[in-house]
Amino acid sequence: MNKTVTHSVPARGPADHEVRDQIVAAATEHFSRYGYEKTTVSDLAKAIGFSKAYIYKFFESKQAIGEMICANCLRQIEAEVRAAVDEADRPPEKLRRMFKAIVAASLRLFFQDRKLYEIAASAATGRWQAALAYEERIRKLLQDILQEGRQTGDFERKTPLDETVMAIYLVMRPYLNPLLLQHSFDYTDEAPAQLSGLVLRSLSP
Template sequence: MNPLSVSSSSTRGPAEHEIRDQIVAAANEHFSQYGYSKTTVSDLAKAIGFSKAYIYKFFDSKQAIGEAICSNCLSQIIAAVEEAINAVGISPTERFRRLVKSLITKGVDLFFNDRKLYDIAAFSASERWPSSQVYDMRIKHFVLQIVREGRELGEFERKTPLDETVESIHLALRPYINPLLLQHNLDVVEEAPGLISSLILRSLMP
C-alpha cells in the first residue's frame, strides 16, 4: 500500500528501504510502550541497536519517523474509503453513505483497537503534521467528487456554491475524521454514520 504523499525532506541518506522499514517498525513498537512524546531518537537508537547518527542517515528527526508511521496508518483509511465508494453502479447518495461509514469504522478500528497508532495519529493531528493535513485534504476531495457527481446527475441541489457545500460537509465530518475528536465520540460510533449521512443528504436534496 502506498503511503500518503508527504514531503521527501523527511528522509535523507541512502534509499535503503529495508533498513528504513526496520527503523519504522522498531520505532512503532517502542512508541507503543513508552509513548511518542516521551521517546527520543537516542532512546530509539539504543532500543534498535543502531547509532543515533545512523538513524539520522534515514530520517531527519523523530517526527520524520512518526510521519512514516502515521502516513502508513492514514493510508489504510484512505484505501478503505476508496474501495467503499468506488464500487460500480452505485448512486452518489450511496457513495456518500459509504464514505461516512468507512471513515468512521476504519478510523475507530485503527486508532482505538491499536492504541500505539492512536497516540501518533493524535500527535500528528494536534501538531498539524503534513501527513495529517494530506489526509484531511484527501477526505475533502472525496466529498467534492461525490457532491459534484450528485449535482451532475440531479440528485443534489445546485444553488449553494460548490466550495461552500464541500467545506460545510467537511466540517460536519471533522469530529469523526480527527482522532483527537473521535475519541470523544466513541459511544455513538454505531449510530453516527447513519444519522450523519441522513442529515447531510437531506440538506443536499434538490
C-alpha cells in the same frame, strides 16, 4: 572483463528506502508498545540495534519517523474509505458509505492500539504535513462524490460547491480527527447513519 562485472554489480548494502522502511517498521512496533511521547531516538536506536547517528542519517528527528508512521496509518484509512465508496454505484450511497467507513476505519486504527493513537494525536495537534494532506484528500474525495451527484441529478446545484464541501467536511470532522473522535465514542454507532441522512436531505434537489 572482470572490470565490467564489478561495475555492473557493485557490492552494496540495502538501498536507502529499504533502511527507512526498516526503521519505520521497527519504530511502529516500538512506539506501539512503549508510546510515542515517552520514547527518545536513543531508546529507539537501542531497541532496533542501530546507532543513533545511523538513524539520524535517514530521519532528521523523532517527529520525522512519527510522520512516516502517521502517513502510513492515514493512507490505510483512506484506502479503506475509497474501497467502501467504490463499492457503491450512486453518489448518495457513496456518501453514506464514506461516513460509515471513516468512522469504522478511524476507530480501528486510532483506538485499537492506544499507543498509536498518541502519534495521530501529535499529528493532529502539531498540524503535521501528513495529517493536513490526509484532510485535503478526504475533502477532495467528498468533492468528487458531490460533483458526480450534481451531474447525475441526485444532488442540488444551487449551493456553491465549495460551501457544500466545507459544510459536510465540518460534519464529518469529529469522526476524522482523533482528538475529537476520542470524545465521541458514545455516538459512533448511530452518528454515521444519522449524519449521512441529514446530509443527504440537505443535498436533495
